[in-house]
Structure formats: C-alpha cells, structure tokens
Amino acid sequence: MKIYERRFETHISLGVHTCLAQDVIEEIENDTMMVFRPDDEDALEEVADESGALLINERATSPASIREWLPVVCQFIRWESQYDEAIGECDKKTDAAAYYRSNAKEVLWPEGEIHPAGPGALVAGIVLMQEKCVGYAIDLTEQQCSRLKWVLAHELVHAFHAMRFVVPAFLNWQTFWEKVLAEGARCQALRINADYPRLFLDDYGNENELGEVTDFWPSQAKKWFDAWH
Numbered sequence: 001m002k003i004y005e006r007r008f009e010t011h012i013s014l015g016v017h018t019c020l021a022q023d024v025i026e027e028i029e030n031d032t033m034m035v036f037r038p039d040d041e042d043a044l045e046e047v048a049d050e051s052g053a054l055l056i057n058e059r060a061t062s063p064a065s066i067r068e069w070l071p072v073v074c075q076f077i078r079w080e081s082q083y084d085e086a087i088g089e090c091d092k093k094t095d096a097a098a099y100y101r102s103n104a105k106e107v108l109w110p111e112g113e114i115h116p117a118g119p120g121a122l123v124a125g126i127v128l129m130q131e132k133c134v135g136y137a138i139d140l141t142e143q144q145c146s147r148l149k150w151v152l153a154h155e156l157v158h159a160f161h162a163m164r165f166v167v168p169a170f171l172n173w174q175t176f177w178e179k180v181l182a183e184g185a186r187c188q189a190l191r192i193n194a195d196y197p198r199l200f201l202d203d204y205g206n207e208n209e210l211g212e213v214t215d216f217w218p219s220q221a222k223k224w225f226d227a228w229h
Contacts, residue, residue: 006120008071013078014128016138020145021077024152030216031067033160034060038168038176044189056196057164064167066160066216073102073166074159076125077152097132098151100158101125108169109187116177116184119170124162126155146227153213153224154201160216161197165190205229
C-alpha cells in the first residue's frame, strides 16, 4: 500500500497587499478555537438552554490553536479569477467582497457517499474580489487598509468556524467517520450544524457580525468594522 503525505501551508497571493493579510493573521489575539472530539458519538446532538436557544458549541470541548491549524482550513488567500466558478463548493454571494471556499462537504461529510476521500483531499481558502476590496490602487490610505483587513478578518472567522469539525477529522479520520458521522448517517446533521455560525457572522453591518470578529481581534475589530461599514 502506498502512503502519501501532504504538507499544508497558507499561500497568500494578493500582490502588493499580501502584507495586509499577513498582518491580520499575526494580529490574532485569541488563538484558541474549541473543537469537537473525533470520538464523541453525541457531537451532533442538539443541546438547548432554558429558553430553547441552541448551544451549537456545547460539545466542542477540545482547545485547538488557530495558528497551528489555519494552514489546513485556509490554504490560500487570493484574488478571484475567471476559473473560480467551476471549482468546488463556496459560500459566494453576488454582492459580497469575498468568500470562503471549501470542498469539505464533498470530501469529508458528503451525503449519500459510503467512502469519502478524506482529509487529504480537503481544499479550502479565501477568495477576494479585488475591485470591491481595494479597486486597483497600489498605495492604500489607512482607512482602505482597515477596510481590507475587515474583509480578511470576516472571512478568516469562517475558516476558524470550520476548524470545529475539520480538526477532529484530521486528528483521527477513521474514528471521526465511525463515531461522529456514524459512517455517513449523520453527514446531513453535520452540514446543518456547520452552517449555524454563518447566520451570525453574515449578519452584515450588525452587532452579531462585529461580535464574531471581536472574539479573535478584540482591540482591532471595531476600527476595521467602522472603516468598512
């Protein structure tokens, strides 16, 4: 049996603005993300508080380093190209300035598949629309830099949320597939759970969106938020 190893890195290709993406990553203040255990058979069971609100992270009890796992859930940060529409899954919206793209639904928790490809086939990253983010300017004002940083931070939080299930899948894929996903029977439930955080993060221009980013950049988020909105 042949065994292949894959090295994960975050490749940033934003031309002269690459340094701004690097700054946002370096400026992460909260480096911890709580993730699910690969052997937790009840990871996808719904837990609610007394008011009936779902506690989607209640069973996410294992801390993971964001910087350590970022190259897995965010393998690239780049401008959009003409070929993007034909590549994999994405969360693109027609009026968005950027989107987080991932094929996790195809290779980690596909519905109706008995033997998914597994973690080695994961492709995920951030795609930005240059014209909407910075136009075609080379020298950016301080406000323009903050605007781009907000877009980057927002999309990076999508990647952080993906860690909740991606990290345990990488830590022990066979156990994760058998215990958490019940050999595919719970793929739909995972898809639903994985989409919940997006409802808050994509509440554009409101306190929910700001709060999600503030969790990781408490001293910078408001400045970037105000510059964009």
